């Protein structure tokens with residue numbers, strides 16, 4: 001299946017099934033509206049008439065070039081993955097989101113965790129549960145050596161003792177079990193101090209810093225309990241953390257809403273604050289919320305992605321990465337990841353402060369998706385099997401979508417929460433995903449062209 005589009009002045013053709021990305025001239029771009037596989041050795045006669053605005057020689061040459069791509073398998077390629085989709089099996093659990101705090105010191109309007117408590121009581125995880133989570137991961141990761149654990153919430157810094165005890169426990173036993181724990185923490189930054197910054201920079205392989213951009217954008221939706229500006233509190237702390245972090249991974253995670261459809265300005269603001277690793281996620285929420293993004297907003301959001309894409313292609317001065325626009329043309333993800341994406345409920349789980357296990361952080365608190373509990377050692381194999389078999393070819397419409405191997409079927413949680421079915425893609429998210437992917441591919445092409453590729 002091919003997808004063709006114009007971005008950054010290039011005519012780009014993606015052949016989804018071979019992952020071939022081609023920059024073509026106008027004649028080839030137009031010709032691809034007409035021809036399809038299987039391609040004959042000679043151009044079909046009607047081609048000359050339909051492409052009468054080009055000379056016969058140009059049409060003939062262009063057809064020959066496309067035929068070359070077809071023969072080498074990078075145009076109109078067949079889907080080689082579908083036949084393996086029935087063999088998708090369960091994987092060891094290799095990553096976990098540990099919700100150490102079902103409480104938060106902020107009251108963000110768009111919080112998917114219902115301002116931290118996930119719709120239940122406000123609660124911090126006792127260290128014993130954190131240690132049990134480590135034992136669970138060691139056991140369930142089978143022969144996987146590298147294990148990822150993300151301290152999450154609510155606000156994980158509110159359960160700092162549990163964070164430290166869990167890390168210490170993991171470090172004390174990882175070698176004897178042949179494991180290597182990589183920790184991440186996702187924080188709103190309010191409770192950061194020098195001691196925590198140094199600890200995080202030493203122990204955490206990655207840090208996710210939540211900040212939406214400009215002061216007025218951040219403060220409008222990320223609210224403190226006492227009505228003060230959260231921006232003024234956290235920006236200096238994040239800057240200090242990043243300055244001291246050296247070359248270890250981090251990123252600033254912004255969320256954009258209907259209130260800041262000009263989110264390029266927020267991305268650039270974050271860059272001007274000195275942050276280089278940036279993301280801006282579209283809020284996904286009930287469309288009746290005043291800040292919700294809806295279909296009506298799509299043209300404006302697309303326009304804004306175009307603007308950000310232009311800025312990134314022509315950028316001078318401070319460098320920065322925007323995660324949603326990063327794609328590797330040469331090495332896509334491995335086959336399993338291409339088909340199944342995030343691994344939720346299969347190789348990835350989330351644990352709440354009671355020790356309850358859920359398929360991922362967005363399923364936390366939804367009883368029907370509870371997979372078990374660390375205290376009684378239960379772990380529901382049926383749910384795990386269900387997610388192992390939830391992939392591109394079991395989701396409605398994904399196998400016919402040109403973005404399939406980059407998107408991997410989207411977010412199961414959004415599908416369940418907003419479409420009522422993990423296997424029914426959330427349409428608005430699909431539209432955004434496809435637009436971002438066009439920008440990402442165009443930027444990768446632009447980089448290759450500028451580098452002489």
Ligand code: SF4
Pocket residue numbers: 104105106107108110111112113114115116153154155188210222
């Ligand atoms: S900081 Fe995070 S957990 Fe806390 S209210 Fe805001 S979005 Fe929710």
Ligand code: SF4
Pocket residue numbers: 395397398399401402403404405407408409410411425426429430431433434
């Ligand atoms: S989730 Fe949407 S964008 Fe992703 S592959 Fe499926 S249909 Fe395409």
Ligand code: SF4
Pocket residue numbers: 342343344359360361362410411412413414
């Ligand atoms: S289901 Fe969605 S929220 Fe959950 S891990 Fe996957 S992508 Fe993330």
